Amino acid sequence: MEKNRRESLGQFHSSIYNTANTEFFMREFKKHSKAGDRHGMVEMILQLDRVSNTDVTGFFTPKNNEEAERIFNDVNSTAEGAGKISNLCKIDLLTKALFAAETDSLFAIQIIIARAKYEFSVRSYQKCYRDCNYAMQMLVSLESSRVLNELETEKMKTMCNLLKSQCLKQMKKNSKQSPEANEKKLPKVDGKANRQLKSCSDTVALIHEDVRGRHLIATKNIKAGSVLIVDEPFSFSTDEAALSTNCLHCHSSLQGSQNITVPCGNCQTVSFCSEECRTNAWSSYHKYECMIFDNFLERSRTCDQKSHVLLAYRTTIAKAITKNSNSLDAEFLCYQDAKCEDARKSLEIDIKSDFYDPLDYRTIFSLETHCEKADAKVNLSRSIKSVYLAKCLAFVLMEVDERNRETIGQREIVLLAVAMMRHMQAVDCNAYEIVENFRDRNTRTWEPRNVGGAIYSSVSLVNHSCYPNVVRHSYPGGKVVVRSLRFIEKGAELLDCYGPHFIIDSQQLRQQYLAEKYHFICKCEPCKFDWKFPFPDEITFRCTSCGNSLDSLHSKCTKCSQKFDIRKLRSQLEKSTKKRILAVGKMYDGYYIDALPLLLEHSGFLDKTLMAPSLEAIKTQQSIIQCFNSLSNIYNNEVITTIE
Known part of the structure; x- marks a missing residue:
């Protein structure tokens, strides 16, 4: 039998998947999959001869x-x-x-x-x-x-x-700046800091319900544009296409007029914007991935994005390694061991009393994985990759410190693979994009471009709606800012969009996507009432007393019967809409900061006056998003400032 086979991640996955994907093997594997037993799935992969005979070695582009x-x-x-x-x-x-x-x-x-x-x-x-x-x-x-x-x-x-x-x-x-050359500062949450949720404002609270699980609600009325969450990633990754255009560590653009391109000290693949970023990246994670990094660049036909596989690997090394000694953390290994019940119980979070810190591994361990709901072949694919990545991490640690050869054995490989698989599953349904915005000179609008992915455990507490009331924006350093997109009433739930939006996708497509990827049936307003675009020409006004719709023909509320002057409401709407039109003109010229207050004021009027869905509200919200785009992580080749 051939010994010491050396294969890349892609080669290893293909060969083992073809070997394991048989009726006999899958019959037993499906039992572990349905039970959510990662340990059992990993053990089955490790027992295959082709796995035990495969060695991991360096796979990167060295200096030349x-x-x-x-x-x-x-x-x-x-x-x-x-x-x-x-x-x-x-x-x-x-x-x-x-x-x-x-x-x-x-x-x-x-x-x-x-x-x-x-x-x-x-x-x-x-x-x-x-x-x-x-x-x-x-x-x-x-x-x-x-x-x-x-x-x-x-x-x-x-x-x-x-x-x-x-x-x-x-x-x-050349110190004169262009209109869009605003200083990009990371904002702070509006209101006071939340005593329980480190990344959140005190305007939100964490609660739990059997159907909706953990989620965030408003503790008071929230105006449009309020900063509700400023979260930092537990771990992050960079898309392959951005490895040469963005800093590996802070994701700042390297294509503009400001940042230089600094190479890794060991490989030719990744880029940094400064020596500081290079040093910080090396000490915290790149040291443990550099020698095997090209595994994350291979083309793959499997369900996982390459950057998501890298993200799962980094999520593991963030906690699995004691950095000052370059050794495995014994406590982390116990977390992955089903036999260590006390260690696993210590990871449980009491949402009523425990402090929720996004950099605390407990918040990552508690993320939904849908392990038992996933298709068995998807779990097979991920368990194979997890075993290979566990071998990669063991190889790197042994190269970094010879003493690890005496301490890393079969048990450590199994538990590392279990952790990799857990994180791969959590990443699939909890990862968020890191986005860089660039301004199209023809349309004069900010367009998003994905440059990486990240795990934000506080943002992950926000459930989905096909008509979200919050919006996310990436900032340098991997930070993410969540703002209210429209008025949120006290007691209402904060709702993000996981991808499908009712303006773009049909109800059938939205339901199918969410059920397959996130394993839930969406019951948001657009799904419940099957909102469809384009909307009817007739505008439906809202009763300011009870919030229900007005009967325009009889000029009264359909529920509480309070009478209204519809002609006056139409006049007020026309006057307020002029603010959006004025704001759009300012945005076209690049003055987003000046446009934002007008849009937020108009949005407040619409929330009180019109029933959803409303085309005017949608236009206003999209304009607000454009203003926030200009304040976030951007690529701007026109800005010239003086260096002190």
């Missing part, structure tokens, strides 16, 4: 100085004339050379300074300034660790200081 020198020399030798390439192209090539070069070397510094010169030539003064600081920082680091050629070092420092001085002069000339 020869490749770096070839690219660097090609840029330098580019002749004038037919072979001439643009300076922007040279910047891209030098970035590739920097990624291939061994980090913390004089050669890497030469590449950075060369890139800075070309950045200056194309008027990317902020990038040039930051690259000079980056080169100086590396020079200082090398000087403290080894003897350098003093003359060459001084030449580099002189060049960096000269470029920085010239950049500052140019940036002072």
